[in-house]
Amino acid sequence: MPHIVVKNYKKFNTPIQKDKFNFLWFAKPLKNAKEELVAVEYENHKFLLSIKDKNSEIVIKSDKTTRISPSTIIKKAIVNFCELAKCEIIRSNISNIDEKHLKKSEEFLKTIDFFEKSFPKNKEVWIEIGFGSGRHLLYQAKQNPDIMFIGIEIHKPSIEQVLKQIEIQKLRNIYVIDYDARLFLEFVPSNIVGKIFVHFPVPWDKKPHRRVISKKFIEEAKRVLKLDGVLELRTDSKNYFDYSLELFLEQKKVKLEVTKNIEPPIVSKYEDRWLRLNKDIYDIRMINIEKSEPLKIDFDFEFKKEYNLENIVKNFDTKPKVFDDFFVHFEKLYQIDSDRYLIKISFGNFDRPEHKYLLITKNKIEYFPKKPVLSRGNIKAHKKIEEILNGK
Numbered sequence: 001m002p003h004i005v006v007k008n009y010k011k012f013n014t015p016i017q018k019d020k021f022n023f024l025w026f027a028k029p030l031k032n033a034k035e036e037l038v039a040v041e042y043e044n045h046k047f048l049l050s051i052k053d054k055n056s057e058i059v060i061k062s063d064k065t066t067r068i069s070p071s072t073i074i075k076k077a078i079v080n081f082c083e084l085a086k087c088e089i090i091r092s093n094i095s096n097i098d099e100k101h102l103k104k105s106e107e108f109l110k111t112i113d114f115f116e117k118s119f120p121k122n123k124e125v126w127i128e129i130g131f132g133s134g135r136h137l138l139y140q141a142k143q144n145p146d147i148m149f150i151g152i153e154i155h156k157p158s159i160e161q162v163l164k165q166i167e168i169q170k171l172r173n174i175y176v177i178d179y180d181a182r183l184f185l186e187f188v189p190s191n192i193v194g195k196i197f198v199h200f201p202v203p204w205d206k207k208p209h210r211r212v213i214s215k216k217f218i219e220e221a222k223r224v225l226k227l228d229g230v231l232e233l234r235t236d237s238k239n240y241f242d243y244s245l246e247l248f249l250e251q252k253k254v255k256l257e258v259t260k261n262i263e264p265p266i267v268s269k270y271e272d273r274w275l276r277l278n279k280d281i282y283d284i285r286m287i288n289i290e291k292s293e294p295l296k297i298d299f300d301f302e303f304k305k306e307y308n309l310e311n312i313v314k315n316f317d318t319k320p321k322v323f324d325d326f327f328v329h330f331e332k333l334y335q336i337d338s339d340r341y342l343i344k345i346s347f348g349n350f351d352r353p354e355h356k357y358l359l360i361t362k363n364k365i366e367y368f369p370k371k372p373v374l375s376r377g378n379i380k381a382h383k384k385i386e387e388i389l390n391g392k
């Protein structure tokens, strides 16, 4: 991670602009004063730099919660900060990076905001979950140029590798997202997906709650699939097959196709391994036979109630609050000045918690740097946050 280590720095008055960077305010924790944050605005990005005292050296780097990409912006912000703060630099790992390459991968690597705001609808969409080496995803995208592919993965080296291949193979019909597939379908409009591939998911025999296939996942898949759209599970694990088949059969109305040891159009890296070991391979295909209601989630994440700043500070409680399917955790309280505070907070779904800050002024509370994504877990958590801040 880009950082500069300094001996000391001088705090400057904010707001102040340098190059295109607007340094908005400093925030200091009420407890543990060894860390300070500085808010930065650059074009339409807002983020925080963290200034941490570590064994009498001060490390300046991006705050994890608000980190943005490309990292070039962060690097430039740190350099500008150091110039304004007249830092005595000890060492730095900030060097030039290939901006061109970054721009290219950004074209295909999307964040959840992209899908939340403007889900691609002008072409039929196929989704691959946990694409790994990407063999199947790349093959399908090449074979089907009129289909828009979305590849979902959480393993960063696999994502990098596939982004490189997209460039090398000059593919134009794949978006890649680093996101938990168990939650992604929540953002997909109803009845628009032709195929969902779940090939060789991690069996998680000891932690079944981490499995991609679940009752909720099957229901969401049914909602997003077009009529005759297919969810395809391929696995070498008899246990996962049995578990999934049972869940599919729990659906009220469903069409299923089960096959064993059928040759696929392309053999994935995992499949290769199992075939060499002569393992059986099972497929379940769920074919959607029902049209679903349109997706209707609309929520503004605004704080509308009256708040008492003094009470919020006085009653600040860092104990996590856990509910059936979401949680709220007020982690840390920072002071900006006598009228402004900042709260570090995590909340929402257990599998994909949202990490944010709340910027609290005398008459307004807002999320910093931006509102949470529109998921059901986040909506429930937001309502609870309002209640808590309101003293309930």
Ligand SMILES: C[S@@+](CC[C@H](N)C(=O)[O-])C[C@H]1O[C@@H](n2cnc3c(N)ncnc32)[C@H](O)[C@@H]1O
Binding pocket: 129, 130, 131, 132, 133, 134, 152, 153, 154, 155, 158, 179, 180, 181, 182, 199, 200, 201, 202, 212, 268, 269, 270, 271
């Ligand atoms: C066993 S590998 C299979 C890869 C590939 N489908 C194949 O057949 O070669 C499972 C992949 O799923 C990814 N994965 C696991 N859980 C995931 C989740 N919740 N969301 C997205 N990807 C996930 C893992 O990172 C891993 O790359």
